[in-house]
Amino acid sequence: MAMKAADIERMIREALPDAKVEIRDLAGDGDHYAATVISPAFKGLPKVKQHQMVYxxxxxxMGGALHALALTTAAE
Incomplete structure (x- = not known):
């Protein structure tokens, strides 16, 4: 079962309430998304740790209801 972009955004915002989150459906199938997450919580953290926080x-x-997520993160 595919995930909705709104559900992905909601989960990220629950974990990182101060984040700016943008979700894009890359293939129109609800399985392949791109996410940009910008948060002060990422300040001083390497990209790997930032991505781990989003995952x-x-x-x-990830790997189940959400098949693929191209992730871009940055500290604000």
Missing amino acids: AALRGN
Whole structure:
């Protein structure tokens, strides 16, 4: 079952309430998304840790309900 962009955004915002989040459906199939997440919480953290924080926010849905996520993160 595919995930809705609004659900992805909601989960990320719950974990990172101060984040600016943009979700784009890349293929129109609800399985392939791109996300840009900008948050002060990322300040001083390497990209790997930033990405881990976003994946943790998705609560295990990566690889299941959410097939692919092209992720861009930055500190604000």
